[in-house]
Each structure stands twice: as C-alpha cells, then as structure tokens.
Amino acid sequence: MTDTPLSAQGPTAPSFLHRLRDWWSGETANPVKRVQFGHGLTPWLFVLPQLAVVVIFFYWPSAQAVTSSFYIEDPFGFGSTFVGMENYADALGSKEYLSTAWFTAFFCVVVTALALGIGLLLAVKADKVIRGAESYKTLLISVYAIAPPVAGLIGMMFFDMHMGPFTRLFAFFGHELRVGVDYWDTTIALITISVWKQIPYNFIFFLSGLQSVPVSVREAALIDARSGWRRFKDVTLPLLAPTAFFLLIINITYTMFDTFPIIDVIVKDKPANNPMTLVYKVYLDGFKGNDIGGSSAQSVILMVVVAALTVLQFRFLERRVHYG
Amino acid sequence: MFKTATAAIALALTASTAFAATDITWWHGMGGRNGEVINEISQKFNASQDQCKLTPISKGTYEEALSSGIAAFRSGEQPNILQVFDAGAATIIAAKGATIPAEDLIKGAGEKFNREDFIAGVRNFYADSDGKFIGMPFNSSAPIMYLNTEAFEKAGVEPPKTWEDFEKIAPKLKEAGYLPMTASQLTWMMVENFKSRNNQQFATNNNGYDGIKGTELVANDANQVMMFEKLKEWADQGLYGFYGAGWADNLKPFEEGKAAMWIGSSGSFGGLQKSAKFPFGAVFMPYWGSIEGAGTQSFIGGAALFAMAGKPKAENDCTAKFFTFLTAPETQVYWHENTGYVPVTEAAYELAKSQGYYDEKPVAEVGIQQLMLPGGEWTKGYRMGFYPQIRSVMEREFNRIFSGEVSVKDAFDTIESEGNALLARFAKTAG
Amino acid sequence: MQKIKPFDHLILILGTLFLCVPVLMALMSSTHTAVDIHSNGLFITPGSNGYATYEKVLTHRGGFTGDVTGLLMLKNSLIMGFGFAIGKIVLSMMAAYALVYFRFRFATVLFWMIFATLLLPLEVRIMPSYQVMSQLHLLNSYTGLIVPLLASATGTFFFRQFFKSVPDELLEAARIDGAGPWKFFIDVLVPLSKTMMAAIFIIMFIYGWNQYLWPLLMTTDESFYTLMRGIKSILQVWVGSQIPDYNEAFALAVLAMVPPVAVVVIFQRMFIKGLTESDK
Known part of the structure; x- marks a missing residue:
C-alpha cells in the first residue's frame, strides 16, 4: 500500500x-x-x-x-x-509439497533476478546507442511473439539429452547434462528457458520507462554526474523505479504462475523427481488428474502466500519508490 | 483424391441436411495424422447413411479433452461422444450417470452387439466386472519389444522370450558393442504390463473392478520388487539404459542404432520406419519364466469412446449406429493401417491378414497377437481412481531408484502408501 | 549526447544473439524435413525442403469441414490480438485513472480486488469459468473469447504506476484552466501515455494472439480455430508412433510471428514520439 x-x-x-x-x-x-x-x-x-x-x-x-x-x-x-480442511492438511503435510515449495521460492528469486537484470541492461544500452537502435529494439521485442508451444519445443530440443546443442556444450566442459533425469540439470534448463521467455517483456517496459525520461533531465544528469554508473544509479534508476516495481511484481507472478507450460515441455509431461513449481503441481493434480478439491486447496494456499508476499512488497518496497 | 472425396461428402452432407439428419458430436484428443484419420472416418460414416450427421471436434490433448468434457457436462453442454484415455477411464466410469454404457446404448438402438467379436485383450479393459462394455474400445495398443536385427546377428543371439533369456543374451549384445536394452514409460511397461504379462494382482477388489471403496494398490510384493531390482542391477552392469521418464529420450538410443532392444508401443513401428536406418523386428514383451502362470496377454493402452448421458433418444441411436460403424472390419482396418493402433475385433484382424497387410508389415501383427494370448485372473485390466497421480508417484520413485537415492523396496513402499492415500481420497469423491 | 562505446554494442549483440538464435533456428529448421529434425535436432543452416513445407502450410485445408485454412486461423488470431489489446488498454487506463486521480472510498480495496486477479491462473478456475460462460450464453462467440481474458490486472497496475509518476503540476495547471475529469483524461493523460500505451499494446496483442487453452475450451466450432491451435495440433501426435511434422509447426510459428512483429515495428515509432511528447 x-x-x-x-x-x-x-x-x-x-x-x-x-x-x-x-x-x-x-x-x-x-x-x-x-x-x-x-x-x-x-x-x-x-x-x-x-x-x-x-x-x-x-x-x-x-x-x-x-x-x-x-x-x-x-x-x-x-x-x-x-x-x-482435509485438502489443506493433505497438501501441507506432504514432504514432497514442502520441497516443491522450496524449489518454487528458489526458482522465483533466480528467474526474476536474471530476467529483470538482463532486461534492464539491454534496455539501458538500447536506449543509449543510436546506430542500429531500431534493429536491436525490433529484434529483442519480436522474440516475445514466438508461439509458446514452439518456444517450449525449441527449449526442449536445445537441452535434449542425446542431441541438444547445450548438452554438447556442457559435454565440452566435461559435464554430462541429463535434463529430465538429474534434478539440477533440469533446473538449469528451466531457468534458462524461463528467463529467455521473459527478457523481451522486461526489455519493452524498461525501454518505455527510459524513453519517457525527459531529455532535460538527462542533460542535467550528464553535467552533474560524470561516471556512467553514478548517473545510472542516481538519476536513471530512481526515474525507472515505478516501472521496476511494476516489473518486479509481474515477474514474480510470471515465475509463479506462468512457467508451468515450460516445465511440462521440459519434463515431457512426466515430472518424475524433477523440480517443479507449486502451480505445476496444481496443474498436475487438478487439470490432468481431475482432483478438483485437492488442487483448489493448493491454489488457495498459493494465493494466500503470494498475496501476503505482494502486500509486504507494496508496504516495504513501494515506500522507496519515488513517483513524479 | 482427397479433395474429390471431400466434395462428394460435402454434397452428401447438404443432401442429408435436407432430410433433417440428427446431429451428433464427438470430442477427441488427437492431433497430427491421427486427428485427420478421425475426420476421414467421420466423413465415411456420414456418407454411409443419411439419418445421422457426426461432427468430430478436436479438443486438444487427452487431458484437455477430458477436462473440456467434464466442464461441459456440468453445464449441460456435453458432446454425444467423448474420448477418454486409459488412465482417466476410472474417473468417468466411477461417475455413474455421466455416461450410458456402450453395450446398453447399442442394444437399446436395436443394433447387434456381441462381446465375443472383440479381441480378448480388449474386451474387459473398459467393461464393468460383469464384462458389460461401458466404454467403446477405440484406439488401442500394446507394449512390445523392438529389436535391432543387425545387433542380434552380430552378437549371434536369439530374441528373448523371457527375462531369463534376456539375462543370457544381454552380455553378448554388450560385447558386440551395443547397449542391450532401453524402455519407454516404465509405468506402462514394467508395472502395469509386468502385472498382466506375469498374471499378477495389481489391486484389491478384483483389480478395482468390484468398487472404489476400499480398493488398494498391490505394488510392493516380492515379484514386482524383484523386477525393479533386476532392472537396477542391469542398469549398473550396463545392460539396460535408463533415460528418465520421457518417452523419446529412451527411444533415441534405439533409433540411433546404439541400443539393441527397446520396449515401446505396438504402434511405434510407423515412426521407426522413418527414423531407424537399420532393419528391425519385434517380439512380445518378455515375462518371467520363474513366475508360475506367466506369459499371459497384456493390457491395452490408448483410449476409449464414451457415450455421454443426457441426450435425446434419436441422438443416442445415432451414437449407437456410429459405434457399430466403427467396429465394422473395414473401418477398423482403415484405422489400423493409417494410425498404427491395433484393430479391436477379431474379424478386422482376419481382414487385415487376408489382405496381406502383415506380410508387408510383420511388426504390425505382434501387438495384436500379444493381446490374443491366453488371459489369466489378473489380465482383464485395472480400475483405480486418480491413476494419473499414482503414475506420477511411480515415475518420481523410479528416477530415485536409478539415481541410487532409494532402494527398490523403499521406493515401492512409498508408491504403495502414497497410492493408497490417493485411492482413499478417490473413494470419497463418490460421496 | 553521451559517448557510445563499442562495449554497449557488444552487450546488445550478445543479448540479441541469446534471444534470437533460437528463433533463427526455428526458421532454418522449418526448411528441413520432419524426420531430419527428429533425428538431428535443430538446424542453423537452411535446408532444401522449405518451399514444399511453406506451400503446404499456406494452402492446407484442415479440419473436418476443410474450412480451416491459414487465412481463417489468421483472421481469428487477429481478432483475438486486437480485441484483447484494445479492450485491455481502454479498461485498464480508465480504472487506473479512477484509482489514482480521484479521492473516493474503497479505492484501495478496489485496487486490491483488481490486483488479486493475478493470483489465480485460469487452469485452476477453468471448470467454474466454463459454467459461468455457459450460463451467460457466451460459448462459441468472440465476446466469450475476449472479454473474460480482460479480467486481469496487468494493465491497470501498469497504468497506475505510470499515472502516479506523472507530475502533479499537470493536474494543478489543468484545474486552473478549468478542465474537468473527462477533459483532463482525454486531452492530457491519454496523449501523455503514448509510449506506455505502445508498450502495453505490443505485450497484450501478443498475449491475445497466443491464447490457446481458453479458445480450445470455449469453442466447439471449427470457424473459431486460431493459429495457436493449428500449431499445437501439428505437434500433438501419438508419441513414438508418428513423427510430428516439426517442419510445419516451425513454419507456422514463423508465419505466426509476422503480424506481431509488424505491430512491434509500427509501435516502435510511438516510442520515439513518446520521447518528445513527454519532453514538453
């Protein structure tokens, strides 16, 4: 608030x-x-x-x-x-549920940090350059338009256990990448693909935020702060804060709620003991397994947790956001 | 050719609407070539008579089709026919009142129906404990073992009938430079069909057929545990390759000619003909010679068609007509040859044989023959609610077995306790 | 302006490569045969099967009725994209305006009520949602396809953030000039939001364009088929028994990128205009 x-x-x-x-x-x-x-x-x-x-x-x-x-x-x-409350007790009492919850938290932090960081970096650079700026922007945003089922397929093929380019790359460095069998190998694939999907989204909003910084402010900043980093930290970042706060919340909900199709593709709809998020579990039990009560209870738990987290962020983070 | 057929059918359609044909709908979960064959069969049905007009609608995947069907049923918008996959069958059969048993529907419409026309292995899977057909078996398949012919020649060994045979030949295949075996979907191959091929009980209450209350999984019995202890041992010795739960990941080494044997679906030969660059054959899935009474027929995989309740008599009669049309030998053979699924009636099998289809494609016959093997007490099928979740539990534990995190015995204890908890939950859905 | 260092270009080139190479490989792979893709994975070099694949994808008449052509799927996808993007911008700008610029009871509650829509994905509430649509007789209609999807908070939240950062002096000045709420909204705020509208239009257009599950559930008529369903249906074959027509799926996905990319290119201009606009 x-x-x-x-x-x-x-x-x-x-x-x-x-x-x-x-x-x-x-x-x-x-x-x-x-x-x-x-x-x-x-x-x-x-x-x-x-x-x-x-x-x-x-x-x-x-x-x-x-x-x-x-x-x-x-x-x-x-x-x-x-x-x-039995459905709630069943979910919360399961060992697997708790380990899934931990993974979800970890996944959320890593994906949000990477997607925001890379998106911001690219937006700042694209805002700065003049030569080729249009091409960079068009290319970077356009990737967002790739059809999700095909994006998933591409990701899966990149990490294929037998012929994926990434598997070969890892083999070159002496690591046998077994996505779908090894928990952490699958995690690497999930993070890479989830971040890849989300960067254009962050890029476009950061860019629109940067573009609306008035030229007068930029020029003043240019005179005041010599070093690029200082200028970024003291001038650009505060101006971007409202956008950044918006994106932070959206990226968290993205990782929480919208990455389950990626998981489904990577584990080839059989999660086995691969990492999964809480929403994937809801999808598995409710949509695939038709356990309406159990999956609803899991969704409610999730909703309460994410809502609480969000309220906290509004309370403690948004206070630092300076508007206008 | 296809275009003229469409045009002819379009004509037939406009003609039949003039007589106010009864419209029925069929929601299915198939895409790609299979989805097209469904369209072709529906057009053939519409062209074959003029009282009924069937419209098939693709509703995404099996899961999406089932969820769509459920949502629609709750709002009174259900189709006449819904395709439901094997693992979801218990859900729809348990919901008495959601469907009309196929057998009642067909007989009620005055059509002829005889259970004995169907291939033995297909007869009971979607039927009730008395053998009455609830669902109409549609796309069916069986797990069989594919062989790289070159590998067997090179190692100078014969294809295995039993797992004991496998243990004898596997080291020789390994010496010849091959990974002896891989297998896709262990839940289907090494649990469900371990039970059927070796005539082992899978669940209490007559494998779940006698009712959902009190049904419990039989998973951590000595024989089942032995199967996986062997698999683990073979994996450690390099005689068996485990590549996780993904179907294609386990198939790949066989396609690349690195693995000598692969356990897959009877329908897989169509894809293999395109992707494998070497001659291959197929045999029945092995059983244990040491288990008494083993060597029985296998369960079918795939899906069945269910007639949804709450429809007027005229529409139900059309659904019955379509079911009869669907089991006609010509329709079955068309389906069999175009999709790779097995025909579900003996007459269709005979027709395909007499047309010389199996001389041309001998591998296509293996699955049907395996389904026609003698049955046993436990080979009818299994009926367990929330079975997709139970499969997920198994898959999770199997990954743990092969990574060495848990012992086979502990894994199956977990499967049994979590599986039973799910079954107990499912029993409560009946209210 | 600032000095441009080669380092900036290096970062941009690396970022572009990371994002675009997979798409490039989809394009290249679409010119190979399905079996080649199945056996070898993605390609980075062009193959020789491209013409046949694209011809088939463009002229194929699919579905039971044979009416499911590329053009029909394109039309439906465009309706979804535009309908969703426009509806979303109108609804969310208005709501955000009320929440930021008016002093009224329940504003916070209303904001949270709208915000909560981010917290329960469609898959979870899909059965009851279907029932609601059925009761409202909205099955098999474009309204039913688009309007329920508008019930999400992204746009409202985004415009709230932006409106809050608009300097207060603007409203003070407008009020001195005697502008009422409507006039201020139309004459000041909307023109000021151009960059933001462009950004959200691109994102929302693509969101509507890429919808799959909702149209699948909501429609039983082949005339509502979208490109996304076409792509999914190609890939969805019986695992192991058939090799999916990967080449066709890739080709269709590449073609499906053309309209959204056109939207991106067109709205690019607004990004630059937005810059001068807010510079006033």
Missing part, C-alpha cells in the same frame, strides 16, 4: 481498528496525489467496466473454486464429501 509508515502518523501508534478503517476508507488520509478530483460518481464510471469484468469473470468462478477446496468431489458433479 502506499500510505505512509505508521510512525509518521503520530507519536502513538493508532489502534489496529483505526488503521483498518483508514485502510478501508482508501487513501484519503495519505492521497496518492497531492491534488485529486473529488468524490462523486465519476470515478465509479471509470472503474466500473474493469470491475464488472473482474467480478463476473474472475470472482464468480473463483468463489466456486474456493468452495471446492473444502470438498473431495467427483469431477462430473455426482458425488462429493465435505472434508473441511
């Missing part, structure tokens, strides 16, 4: 209820903007279309999915047993 930290609200910390009420009533106490339009119907008119779509096509079905998490049910809808 964007409200100011507690200490700023006065010497005595307000009660929990008070804070909750503040939070509930929106950002009136600590507005996003110093100047805002007033109350009235207009904001509702603006937000209504999005809200309607979200309520009808997200909350309505999601509520049913959450209800399912308390049942074990026949997928066709003929029978069901109310089991309370």
Whole structure:
C-alpha cells in the first residue's frame, strides 16, 4: 500500500481498528496525489467496466473454486464429501509439497533476478546507442511473439539429452547434462528457458520507462554526474523505479504462475523427481488428474502466500519508490 | 483424391441436411495424422447413411479433452461422444450417470452387439466386472519389444522370450558393442504390463473392478520388487539404459542404432520406419519364466469412446449406429493401417491378414497377437481412481531408484502408501 | 549526447544473439524435413525442403469441414490480438485513472480486488469459468473469447504506476484552466501515455494472439480455430508412433510471428514520439 509508515502518523501508534478503517476508507488520509478530483460518481464510471469484468469473470468462478477446496468431489458433479480442511492438511503435510515449495521460492528469486537484470541492461544500452537502435529494439521485442508451444519445443530440443546443442556444450566442459533425469540439470534448463521467455517483456517496459525520461533531465544528469554508473544509479534508476516495481511484481507472478507450460515441455509431461513449481503441481493434480478439491486447496494456499508476499512488497518496497 | 472425396461428402452432407439428419458430436484428443484419420472416418460414416450427421471436434490433448468434457457436462453442454484415455477411464466410469454404457446404448438402438467379436485383450479393459462394455474400445495398443536385427546377428543371439533369456543374451549384445536394452514409460511397461504379462494382482477388489471403496494398490510384493531390482542391477552392469521418464529420450538410443532392444508401443513401428536406418523386428514383451502362470496377454493402452448421458433418444441411436460403424472390419482396418493402433475385433484382424497387410508389415501383427494370448485372473485390466497421480508417484520413485537415492523396496513402499492415500481420497469423491 | 562505446554494442549483440538464435533456428529448421529434425535436432543452416513445407502450410485445408485454412486461423488470431489489446488498454487506463486521480472510498480495496486477479491462473478456475460462460450464453462467440481474458490486472497496475509518476503540476495547471475529469483524461493523460500505451499494446496483442487453452475450451466450432491451435495440433501426435511434422509447426510459428512483429515495428515509432511528447 502506499500510505505512509505508521510512525509518521503520530507519536502513538493508532489502534489496529483505526488503521483498518483508514485502510478501508482508501487513501484519503495519505492521497496518492497531492491534488485529486473529488468524490462523486465519476470515478465509479471509470472503474466500473474493469470491475464488472473482474467480478463476473474472475470472482464468480473463483468463489466456486474456493468452495471446492473444502470438498473431495467427483469431477462430473455426482458425488462429493465435505472434508473441511482435509485438502489443506493433505497438501501441507506432504514432504514432497514442502520441497516443491522450496524449489518454487528458489526458482522465483533466480528467474526474476536474471530476467529483470538482463532486461534492464539491454534496455539501458538500447536506449543509449543510436546506430542500429531500431534493429536491436525490433529484434529483442519480436522474440516475445514466438508461439509458446514452439518456444517450449525449441527449449526442449536445445537441452535434449542425446542431441541438444547445450548438452554438447556442457559435454565440452566435461559435464554430462541429463535434463529430465538429474534434478539440477533440469533446473538449469528451466531457468534458462524461463528467463529467455521473459527478457523481451522486461526489455519493452524498461525501454518505455527510459524513453519517457525527459531529455532535460538527462542533460542535467550528464553535467552533474560524470561516471556512467553514478548517473545510472542516481538519476536513471530512481526515474525507472515505478516501472521496476511494476516489473518486479509481474515477474514474480510470471515465475509463479506462468512457467508451468515450460516445465511440462521440459519434463515431457512426466515430472518424475524433477523440480517443479507449486502451480505445476496444481496443474498436475487438478487439470490432468481431475482432483478438483485437492488442487483448489493448493491454489488457495498459493494465493494466500503470494498475496501476503505482494502486500509486504507494496508496504516495504513501494515506500522507496519515488513517483513524479 | 482427397479433395474429390471431400466434395462428394460435402454434397452428401447438404443432401442429408435436407432430410433433417440428427446431429451428433464427438470430442477427441488427437492431433497430427491421427486427428485427420478421425475426420476421414467421420466423413465415411456420414456418407454411409443419411439419418445421422457426426461432427468430430478436436479438443486438444487427452487431458484437455477430458477436462473440456467434464466442464461441459456440468453445464449441460456435453458432446454425444467423448474420448477418454486409459488412465482417466476410472474417473468417468466411477461417475455413474455421466455416461450410458456402450453395450446398453447399442442394444437399446436395436443394433447387434456381441462381446465375443472383440479381441480378448480388449474386451474387459473398459467393461464393468460383469464384462458389460461401458466404454467403446477405440484406439488401442500394446507394449512390445523392438529389436535391432543387425545387433542380434552380430552378437549371434536369439530374441528373448523371457527375462531369463534376456539375462543370457544381454552380455553378448554388450560385447558386440551395443547397449542391450532401453524402455519407454516404465509405468506402462514394467508395472502395469509386468502385472498382466506375469498374471499378477495389481489391486484389491478384483483389480478395482468390484468398487472404489476400499480398493488398494498391490505394488510392493516380492515379484514386482524383484523386477525393479533386476532392472537396477542391469542398469549398473550396463545392460539396460535408463533415460528418465520421457518417452523419446529412451527411444533415441534405439533409433540411433546404439541400443539393441527397446520396449515401446505396438504402434511405434510407423515412426521407426522413418527414423531407424537399420532393419528391425519385434517380439512380445518378455515375462518371467520363474513366475508360475506367466506369459499371459497384456493390457491395452490408448483410449476409449464414451457415450455421454443426457441426450435425446434419436441422438443416442445415432451414437449407437456410429459405434457399430466403427467396429465394422473395414473401418477398423482403415484405422489400423493409417494410425498404427491395433484393430479391436477379431474379424478386422482376419481382414487385415487376408489382405496381406502383415506380410508387408510383420511388426504390425505382434501387438495384436500379444493381446490374443491366453488371459489369466489378473489380465482383464485395472480400475483405480486418480491413476494419473499414482503414475506420477511411480515415475518420481523410479528416477530415485536409478539415481541410487532409494532402494527398490523403499521406493515401492512409498508408491504403495502414497497410492493408497490417493485411492482413499478417490473413494470419497463418490460421496 | 553521451559517448557510445563499442562495449554497449557488444552487450546488445550478445543479448540479441541469446534471444534470437533460437528463433533463427526455428526458421532454418522449418526448411528441413520432419524426420531430419527428429533425428538431428535443430538446424542453423537452411535446408532444401522449405518451399514444399511453406506451400503446404499456406494452402492446407484442415479440419473436418476443410474450412480451416491459414487465412481463417489468421483472421481469428487477429481478432483475438486486437480485441484483447484494445479492450485491455481502454479498461485498464480508465480504472487506473479512477484509482489514482480521484479521492473516493474503497479505492484501495478496489485496487486490491483488481490486483488479486493475478493470483489465480485460469487452469485452476477453468471448470467454474466454463459454467459461468455457459450460463451467460457466451460459448462459441468472440465476446466469450475476449472479454473474460480482460479480467486481469496487468494493465491497470501498469497504468497506475505510470499515472502516479506523472507530475502533479499537470493536474494543478489543468484545474486552473478549468478542465474537468473527462477533459483532463482525454486531452492530457491519454496523449501523455503514448509510449506506455505502445508498450502495453505490443505485450497484450501478443498475449491475445497466443491464447490457446481458453479458445480450445470455449469453442466447439471449427470457424473459431486460431493459429495457436493449428500449431499445437501439428505437434500433438501419438508419441513414438508418428513423427510430428516439426517442419510445419516451425513454419507456422514463423508465419505466426509476422503480424506481431509488424505491430512491434509500427509501435516502435510511438516510442520515439513518446520521447518528445513527454519532453514538453
């Protein structure tokens, strides 16, 4: 959230209820903007279309999915047993689930860091060069357009145990790469492909962020800070912070929720003891195995964890983001 | 040729709509060439009569097709016919009321139906414990062992019938410079069909056929554990190559001519004819001579067609008509020769044989013959809920066995306990 | 301007290679036969089978009705791409505007309500989603294909970030000039957001263009076939029994890149305009 930290609200910390009420009533106490339009119907008119779509096509079905998490049910809808928290207990009590959770956290940190870092580096350089800038930008963004099933196939072929170019490269350095058999070899393949898929996304948003930095600011920066690194750290980075914060959150949700098709391709839809993410497990149990109750419970757990993480990031990171 | 056929059929279609033919739909999970053959068969059916008009719709993969079918059924939008794969069969059969048993449907429409027309190994897999057909067997296959003929000549050995034979010849193949054996999908080959080829119990409650309550997996028995201890031993001696759970990863060494034997699907010969640069043959999947009563027929893999409930009589009659059309020898032979799946009736097998198909492609006959071997108490099939998840547990533990993380016995203890937990969960779905 | 060092180009070239070589290999592989690709993996050099493959892909009449042509799939994919990108920009800009520029109750709650849509993937809620669509009679319709996908927070979140970084002086000045909320939005904020709109348009167009699972579930009519389904269906063969027509899948994927790349090239210009625009 964007409200100011507690200490700023006065010497005595307000009660929990008070804070909750503040939070509930929106950002009136600590507005996003110093100047805002007033109350009235207009904001509702603006937000209504999005809200309607979200309520009808997200909350309505999601509520049913959450209800399912308390049942074990026949997928066709003929029978069901109310089991309370059993689905949750089953998931959380499993050793495999916990090791999957650890892998997901690790995977998330590595993929987000690499995809953001490389995307930012390329965007900064592409913003800087003049000769060939158009070609670089077009090429780098275009890769994003490759059809996901084919992207997965290419990744799989690159890491093929018998004939993949990467397998040969690793063999040259004396390592026998066995993606699909060895846990960490598979991890390398998953990280490489996931990062590869996400770089163009980060590149395009960082680039648009950089492009909207006014020329006057850049020129001032050029005079003030001699070294490139200082200039980047003191001027460019703060200006990019709103975009970077957006991308951080999006990349985390990408790694969490959108990488499971890559996993599915790399393990050839048989995960065996290869690393997988929590969402892949949900996909495996729910979509492939038709265990609606179990997979719903796992999704709810995941949703709560990621939501909590996100709230924390909004609270502690966004405070450092300087807007405007 | 195909275009004229389409045109003729298009004409036939417009003609038949004039008589207000009954429309039925078929959701399937096949792509590539198989998807095209499904379209061709449907066109043939529409051209063969004018009361019914069948429209097949590709619904992605098997899993996507099943999920689509389930979602649609819950909203009353289900198709007349849904294709469901072997491991998902328990889900749809357990949901009594979701489907009309194929046998009831066909007989109810006044069509002729005889269980004995079907190949023995196909007869019971999608039937209930009394042998009544619930699903209509459609695309079926069997696991068989492919051989690199050159390798066997070079090593001067004969193809193995039993695993004891394998142990004798494997070192010689290794000496001749080959990796003696690889195998794809160990769950299908070394568990499910280890059970069928050696006539071993796979689950309590009559392999799960007698009901879902209280069904338990029989996995950590001495014979099953012995099979994997042998595999591990062979892997350590360089007689067997394990390349993870991926199908193609295990096939590759055989295609490259490095492996002398590969256990794969009876339908794999079509692909191998294009990718293997050496002559190859096939034999039945080996069994253990030491196990009494072994050498029985194998389970089928593949998928079946289910008639969804909640449709008007006229449409159900059309579905029945289509099922009858589908099992006609000519349709079966067309399907068999174009896709590599085995024919499901004896008459179709005889027809293919009389047309000289197996003289031309002897490998294509091995799977059917294996399915026609004598059956045993435990060769009808197995019925376990959440079976896709149970397979995942097995695959995970197998990787651990071959990487040396766990002992075979411990792995199968885990498989049995996690499998039973899943089965107990599934029993609750019936409410 | 700043000095350009060869080092910058080196980094860009390396980055471009890492990202583009796989795509280049897909292009090259599409000119080889399926069996060659199956046996040898990806190719970096062109083969001799290209013409036949592309001819087949472009003229093939697939599906049960024989109506599933490249053109039909292209049309549906374009509808998905444009429908989704435009719908998304309109909806999310409006919502973000309300959330940032108005002082009203529940703004935070609303933001989080919209934000939460990022946290539950479609695969999980696919059965109930289908039921909702069926109850609304939206199966087999373009509305049903596009509108539910708009229920995601990416765009709203992105524009919120941008609007928050727009200097407050702009609104102060506009209010002194007597501009109301609508006028400020249309005359000031929309032109100011051009670069951002270009970026999000490219991303969202490709997102809609690449949709697979939702159209597969939602439609039972071959006239809704998209390129993505065409590609998936080629690759999806019985493992081991047949060799997928890799060459055709690669060819179709290469062809499927042309419209999104055109979008990228067109919107490139807006990136540069955006620069001068915000420089005012």
